[in-house]
Amino acid sequence: MSISRARLDRFISEKCQINRKKVRLLLAQKRIRVDGLIATDIDQPINKFSLISLDDQIIQSNKALYIMMHKPVGVVCATKDDKHKTVIDLLGGLLTPKERASLHIVGRLDLNTSGLVLLTNDSRWSEQLTSPKSKVSKHYLVTLKNPINEEYIQAFAQGMYFAFEKITTKPVTLNIIHQYQAEVILTEGRYHQIKRMFGRFSNPVTALHRTSIGDFVLDKTLLPGKSQILNISNKIIT
Ligand code: URA
Numbered sequence: 001m002s003i004s005r006a007r008l009d010r011f012i013s014e015k016c017q018i019n020r021k022k023v024r025l026l027l028a029q030k031r032i033r034v035d036g037l038i039a040t041d042i043d044q045p046i047n048k049f050s051l052i053s054l055d056d057q058i059i060q061s062n063k064a065l066y067i068m069m070h071k072p073v074g075v076v077c078a079t080k081d082d083k084h085k086t087v088i089d090l091l092g093g094l095l096t097p098k099e100r101a102s103l104h105i106v107g108r109l110d111l112n113t114s115g116l117v118l119l120t121n122d123s124r125w126s127e128q129l130t131s132p133k134s135k136v137s138k139h140y141l142v143t144l145k146n147p148i149n150e151e152y153i154q155a156f157a158q159g160m161y162f163a164f165e166k167i168t169t170k171p172v173t174l175n176i177i178h179q180y181q182a183e184v185i186l187t188e189g190r191y192h193q194i195k196r197m198f199g200r201f202s203n204p205v206t207a208l209h210r211t212s213i214g215d216f217v218l219d220k221t222l223l224p225g226k227s228q229i230l231n232i233s234n235k236i237i238t
Pocket of ligand 1: 108109110113191192193194195196208
């Protein structure tokens with residue numbers, strides 16, 4: 001079953017290999033519980049994270065996982081890689097192997113980019129964060145090889161045409177911190193977007209670090225390579 005809603009009777013029928021008539025009987029006998037409460041409605045919507053039991057037997061128990069990681073340079077945003085350590089490798093003993101295998105990455109960073117990476121098994125949550133419609137802003141600290149000036153601000157705000165994808169980038173905010181450093185705020189995530197935008201000025205990015213995604217700000221106490229489990233309201237629970 002995916003994160004999208006399913007009907008309780010269909011789920012029990014498939015999971016327990018019994019017909020729907022039998023499921024209705026179980027419901028009438030008050031033998032099925034969803035999230036600890038007796039379920040009586042065949043139409044009751046459930047999802048991947050509903051705790052479902054029949055008598056004392058657990059039929060489904062999946063924990064929703066939300067992880068904040070400080071990705072170091074040199075680690076790849078992938079679940080498997082032959083050459084490099086992956087963000088999943090970095091999770092170490094934080095989660096069980098089954099939990100680790102259930103995760104996906106919410107907005108990748110390049111190999112040589114550091115900073116905030118979010119991981120989850122809740123695709124509805126990650127879709128909300130990454131959907132172009134949500135316009136979630138991502139903040140980056142960028143260090144450049146050559147000095148930057150006010151011209152960059154205008155060019156980033158106007159958008160740049162990327163011929164390969166045949167798109168013009170959405171307006172990007174650039175705040176100059178000093179000659180060689182800027183804060184860049186994106187609301188989309190095109191391939192190597194920041195490096196390509198500075199590339200228009202023949203100005204190589206020497207360091208790139210993501211500090212936030214929407215309301216999720218990289219915890220300053222989280223060392224490179226370390227992770228924390230978040231609850232949905234963005235509080236650290238372990
Ligand atoms: N832009 C880049 O060029 N690289 C990243 O990792 C993120 C944004």
